[in-house]
Amino acid sequence: MNLPLEVREIIEKKPESLIGRAFSLVKNLEPKNNRIQVAEILHKWQLDDATVGASLIIEPFKKELLSLDSIKKQLGEDIAFLVEGAIKLGKIKYLESGARAENLRKLILALSQDLRVIFLKLAEELFKIRTIGALPPPEQKKIAF
Secondary structure, X not given: OOOOOOXXXXXXXXXXXXXXXXHHHHOOOOOOOOHHHHHHHHHHOOOOHHHHHHHHHHHHXXXXXXXXXXXXXXXXXXXXXXXXXXXXXXXXXXXXXXXXXXXXXXXXXXXXXXXXXXXXXXHHHHHHHHHXXXXXXXXXXXXXX
């Protein structure tokens, strides 16, 4: 039985793949890129290459190391859409009742556009939960709240 390749293997053995190209785009931007672990989660959940690739470039995009135009040109509209959607979804906070309705509306809109955005955020949160113990207490509190 042939086991599916892990994300690290895809990056090494198939650098021309969407996942390989996404990694190539960011590998020199962030020396400590832990995004491969998030990508592995999504890959194990059997999400498509665009979603796995998007997970690799979200952090560099957040840090403005990559532009949306650059992502579109080098990886395509689909990955750019997923990255932008995950960033927007990440900005939704749990606020008091007045803002809850607006945040719920944004969440429903994100869900209706593409469920892969939700899976991206779920994988990110799972990664944070798995690794929170390695962070100093102030960082743990920041993530928890």
